[in-house]
Amino acid sequence: MSSRLANLMMYVLLIAIAAGVIWQVHGLPNPFGGSIGSGGFPTLMAIAAIGLCTIGAIRTALGPEGPRIDIPGLGKVVATILAMVALFGLWQLVGYFFPLAFVFLTGLLCLYAADGTLTPRLVLLNSIGSAVVILCIYLFFTHVLYVRF
Amino acid sequence: MDFLASIDLMTWLSAAGSIFVGLFVGMLFGALPGLGLTIAITLLLPLTYTMEPLNAILMLLAVYQAAEYGGSISAIALGIPGTVMAAPIVQDGRAMAQESSPGKALGFSLYASTLGGLFGGAVLILFAQPLARFALRLGDAEFFLLGLMGLVAVTAFAARDPIKVAISICFGMIAGTIGLDMFTGLPRLSFDIPQLYEGLNLISLVVGLFAFSEAFYMMGGDMRHRYEFDTSRMKITLTVREMLSGFKASTIGAVIGTVLGILPGVGSTVAGWLAYSTAKSFSKTPAKFGNGSGEGIAAPDSANNAVVGGALLPFLTLGIPGTAGIAIIAGAFIIHGITPGPQMIRDNPELINGIFIGFMVTTVGMFVMGKLLSQGFARALVTPNFILVPGVLILSIVGVYTTRSQVFDLWLALGIGIAAYLMRRLDYSVAGFVLAFVLSPIIEISFRRALLISGDDYTVFVTRPISAVLVAVMVVMLGFTVRKLLRKRGAPAAGGAANGT
Amino acid sequence: MNKFKAFAAGLGALALSSTAALADGYPDHPIQMIIPYAAGGATDVLGRALAQRIAAALPNNTEIVVINTPGGAGTIGLTQAANADPDGYTIVMTTSSPIALQPLYGLTPYTVDSFAAVAKINEIPASFNVRNDSDMRTLDDLVAWATAHPGEFTYASTGGNGSGTHIVSEQLAAALGIQLRHIPFEGTAPLTAALMGGQIMGTMQMPDLHSGGEVRPLIFLTSMRPSDPIYADIPTSTELGIPAVADFFSGILAPAGTPEDRVQILSDAVATALQDPELRALFDNANFPISYANPADFGAILARATASNHDELLRMGLISQ
Numbered sequence: 001m002s003s004r005l006a007n008l009m010m011y012v013l014l015i016a017i018a019a020g021v022i023w024q025v026h027g028l029p030n031p032f033g034g035s036i037g038s039g040g041f042p043t044l045m046a047i048a049a050i051g052l053c054t055i056g057a058i059r060t061a062l063g064p065e066g067p068r069i070d071i072p073g074l075g076k077v078v079a080t081i082l083a084m085v086a087l088f089g090l091w092q093l094v095g096y097f098f099p100l101a102f103v104f105l106t107g108l109l110c111l112y113a114a115d116g117t118l119t120p121r122l123v124l125l126n127s128i129g130s131a132v133v134i135l136c137i138y139l140f141f142t143h144v145l146y147v148r149f
Numbered sequence: 150m151d152f153l154a155s156i157d158l159m160t161w162l163s164a165a166g167s168i169f170v171g172l173f174v175g176m177l178f179g180a181l182p183g184l185g186l187t188i189a190i191t192l193l194l195p196l197t198y199t200m201e202p203l204n205a206i207l208m209l210l211a212v213y214q215a216a217e218y219g220g221s222i223s224a225i226a227l228g229i230p231g232t233v234m235a236a237p238i239v240q241d242g243r244a245m246a247q248e249s250s251p252g253k254a255l256g257f258s259l260y261a262s263t264l265g266g267l268f269g270g271a272v273l274i275l276f277a278q279p280l281a282r283f284a285l286r287l288g289d290a291e292f293f294l295l296g297l298m299g300l301v302a303v304t305a306f307a308a309r310d311p312i313k314v315a316i317s318i319c320f321g322m323i324a325g326t327i328g329l330d331m332f333t334g335l336p337r338l339s340f341d342i343p344q345l346y347e348g349l350n351l352i353s354l355v356v357g358l359f360a361f362s363e364a365f366y367m368m369g370g371d372m373r374h375r376y377e378f379d380t381s382r383m384k385i386t387l388t389v390r391e392m393l394s395g396f397k398a399s400t401i402g403a404v405i406g407t408v409l410g411i412l413p414g415v416g417s418t419v420a421g422w423l424a425y426s427t428a429k430s431f432s433k434t435p436a437k438f439g440n441g442s443g444e445g446i447a448a449p450d451s452a453n454n455a456v457v458g459g460a461l462l463p464f465l466t467l468g469i470p471g472t473a474g475i476a477i478i479a480g481a482f483i484i485h486g487i488t489p490g491p492q493m494i495r496d497n498p499e500l501i502n503g504i505f506i507g508f509m510v511t512t513v514g515m516f517v518m519g520k521l522l523s524q525g526f527a528r529a530l531v532t533p534n535f536i537l538v539p540g541v542l543i544l545s546i547v548g549v550y551t552t553r554s555q556v557f558d559l560w561l562a563l564g565i566g567i568a569a570y571l572m573r574r575l576d577y578s579v580a581g582f583v584l585a586f587v588l589s590p591i592i593e594i595s596f597r598r599a600l601l602i603s604g605d606d607y608t609v610f611v612t613r614p615i616s617a618v619l620v621a622v623m624v625v626m627l628g629f630t631v632r633k634l635l636r637k638r639g640a641p642a643a644g645g646a647a648n649g650t
Numbered sequence: 651m652n653k654f655k656a657f658a659a660g661l662g663a664l665a666l667s668s669t670a671a672l673a674d675g676y677p678d679h680p681i682q683m684i685i686p687y688a689a690g691g692a693t694d695v696l697g698r699a700l701a702q703r704i705a706a707a708l709p710n711n712t713e714i715v716v717i718n719t720p721g722g723a724g725t726i727g728l729t730q731a732a733n734a735d736p737d738g739y740t741i742v743m744t745t746s747s748p749i750a751l752q753p754l755y756g757l758t759p760y761t762v763d764s765f766a767a768v769a770k771i772n773e774i775p776a777s778f779n780v781r782n783d784s785d786m787r788t789l790d791d792l793v794a795w796a797t798a799h800p801g802e803f804t805y806a807s808t809g810g811n812g813s814g815t816h817i818v819s820e821q822l823a824a825a826l827g828i829q830l831r832h833i834p835f836e837g838t839a840p841l842t843a844a845l846m847g848g849q850i851m852g853t854m855q856m857p858d859l860h861s862g863g864e865v866r867p868l869i870f871l872t873s874m875r876p877s878d879p880i881y882a883d884i885p886t887s888t889e890l891g892i893p894a895v896a897d898f899f900s901g902i903l904a905p906a907g908t909p910e911d912r913v914q915i916l917s918d919a920v921a922t923a924l925q926d927p928e929l930r931a932l933f934d935n936a937n938f939p940i941s942y943a944n945p946a947d948f949g950a951i952l953a954r955a956t957a958s959n960h961d962e963l964l965r966m967g968l969i970s971q
Binding site for chain 2: 007017025029036037041055069076084088092105112113141144145148
């Protein structure tokens with residue numbers, strides 16, 4: 001993707017978000033006097049954002065194609081985000097944070113270490129390391145700070 | 150001060166012990182992303198019930214002071230501010246730590262924090278009464294103008310495309326309005342999600358914007374790469390010359406931090422930003438700002454710690470806690486049946502003197518503790534990323550959850566993290582977004598309230614004497630900025646070197 | 651919301667049937683007490699001190715673990731408590747607003763019916779104040795001034811619009827037949843500063859003359875006044891027969907469906923704990939008069955406060971039903 005296209009897409013997205021903001025707050029009643037209601041300030045900012053995005057978009061559209069935008073390590077970024085989604089989702093739906101966190105941590109350590117070579121020994125080391133970290137977190141947070149995970 | 154004679158060794162030792170514990174916990178929790186002052190206090194508060202009143206208060210003050218500094222340790226070592234106050238330090242701290250010397254970056258931070266802390270303390274001790282009175286004369290009209298001035302600070306943060314910076318500010322402002330509108334009691338932009346009624350959780354925001362997006366960034370590089378520094382560069386120390394080079398910036402930060410700390414409700418979060426931009430415009434080498442300038446580290450760090458002394462001032466003299474941090478520390482007073490205010494000063498002079506002396510000791514103790522603990526954190530820089538990234542992620546996740554036990558806050562942080570990552574890739578300004586976010590409530594609320602009080606009379610912003618002065622200052626500031634821009638156009642190669650004030 | 655209620659009710663029934671067998675040993679493991687405010691605040695430190703004494707007064711000296719769940723003006727903590735198992739091992743310490751006021755706006759997933767009242771702990775007195783050097787010495791002075799300058803008297807309450815202190819101030823104005831102008835503030839600190847700095851003329855909050863401050867009460871709008879003798883001469887609206895009486899209190903709740911015998915055990919422990927002289931001194935110093943109420947009475951207080959808030963919100967047009 002060229003940086004011009006990426007920027008244009010982002011401008012469109014931002015304009016859409018700003019428009020959504022205006023739509024969300026436009027109907028808010030204003031029961032307590034004051035010339036500016038709940039929606040006044042967000043609306044003002046959203047209008048400014050739309051104006052600025054439009055200017056930016058026009059400038060970008062008229063400008064050069066720009067260098068290719070690529071996301072280095074895209075695979076790892078996406079895998080990490082998916083792992084986080086899985087962790088939060090399972091935790092919310094099923095519970096058992098600590099076993100989940102152990103799998104999450106070991107998995108990430110192995111994923112990132114796989115840049116080099118992932119030997120069975122390394123996997124074992126990673127799981128031991130994660131187990132120790134998670135155990136420390138468990139001991140400290142549940143028994144000293146009384147957080148219920 | 151004849152009470153000095155009457156205090157015996159044990160009293161001193163137990164006070165020193167309390168301060169030590171407070172410093173250690175505060176600094177550690179401040180440095181860990183997600184954890185912070187509130188969690189540290191949760192941990193230590195049960196201890197304070199059985200302690201002497203003075204020791205309890207000093208311990209919590211030490212936590213506050215050390216957490217402010219702790220936030221900048223991780224900002225420098227990891228590029229992830231432990232607290233939102235440390236956000237202005239990230240750019241220069243990270244640059245200096247990676248490119249030349251982590252020890253020096255942490256050194257600038259520590260020396261400046263100590264200077265800021267001492268300055269705030271000195272102002273507290275010497276001018277408490279008159280300053281607290283003066284601060285009361287500032288009202289919403291002035292707070293609004295201060296907020297606007299804070300916004301101008303963003304021009305100091307280097308960014309390539311001014312339009313994108315402006316867009317970042319707009320969205321930061323909008324994000325700052327999420328939640329119940331105090332004026333109408335109505336929820337705005339919160340989509341019926343109760344967790345959003347109080348606005349975006351600040352911890353989720355910091356962790357998402359900085360910790361998560363930074364982790365995603367690290368994945369783009371070589372995960373096995375480790376920085377190597379010889380031991381002399383890891384040492385947290387500064388030469389006399391370096392100390393002097395940061396002195397002006399630290400002093401600017403200390404003054405700004407103390408003043409903003411005194412103003413009740415304006416929020417310590419703004420102090421660091423204002424200090425950064427002011428130090429830049431007074432600097433002989435403004436071009437270095439953003440690329441590892443010692444002054445760029447020193448000014449906000451000094452301001453953050455000066456806020457503590459400043460915020461204590463209206464609290465001890467009038468009973469009004471100036472910042473959220475002080476409101477938390479107020480618990481130690483309640484536990485021991487002490488009500489802060491004019492009466493306490495009359496009835497309990499030993500306690501006040503003890504707090505004053507203890508506060509200075511705390512600041513010096515922070516310096517020593519900082520030297521010890523920062524060393525360990527500096528090591529994070531030489532840890533390869535494939536270990537660092539999972540570590541940062543799991544600690545951030547636990548930290549965000551700990552603040553109020555809501556998985557929602559984690560989803561929020563993840564969403565913000567992904568958005569921030571994309572925006573950073575496209576050169577939007579994270580600094581502008583955060584600054585606008587923290588200023589948004591100040592600007593909006595004080596503007597609307599000033600009008601409400603004056604009965605929709607817009608002249609209120611210029612007719613009050615102090616607000617008139619502020620308007621004049623703003624006009625001058627804008628003038629300077631415009632002049633600088635014009636000059637830059639004229640001689641782009643000269644950089645900012647010609648800018649003297 | 652209905653789904654949630656059905657779920658909660660089902661859960662309650664389930665818990666009732668399963669716990670009946672082991673009710674005897676209650677409590678046999680630590681009880682969690684949620685405090686819906688940040689650590690270090692007034693409610694938190696008093697709550698923690700109280701928790702220690704409750705634990706000592708419980709059968710088996712069962713430990714009480716305090717959990718802070720700040721956010722949403724207390725509603726996040728109450729939501730968690732409402733969703734907890736009603737087995738007597740989760741309780742929540744709350745002030746009046748999150749239970750008797752917030753649910754009326756329909757923004758919380760719980761209502762007052764999602765909880766079983768355990769015990770009322772204390773009253774939170776609040777008064778309508780002016781700055782100490784003001785010419786207004788009595789309520790009559792205020793009425794006289796406000797009648798001469800309708801709508802010009804600016805005052806602030808400790809919450810924004812629609813907060814408990816705002817509501818009762820408007821009740822006062824209505825009862826006195828005067829017009830006041832409400833200016834919303836975020837919390838006690840900025841509004842005290844605004845009063846002392848002369849930005850506003852009055853406040854509705856806890857006065858601070860007892861600590862040498864400058865917030866002087868004209869009338870208490872709660873049935874009790876702070877214990878400090880400096881306030882002995884200030885009238886309360888109850889004494890004057892003015893229909894503007896707020897019920898601000900702290901109390902302990904359990905999720906609805908908690909077995910009654912367990913609620914009673916807890917409530918008795920609170921009553922015993924509140925006899926502790928050290929604890930009484932702590933509440934006294936904070937100027938929160940202790941006022942215990944048993945489950946039945948506290949339930950009635952909750953119902954009354956909710957009904958009164960509901961009527962006033964309707965009258966002010968803040969809610970439509």
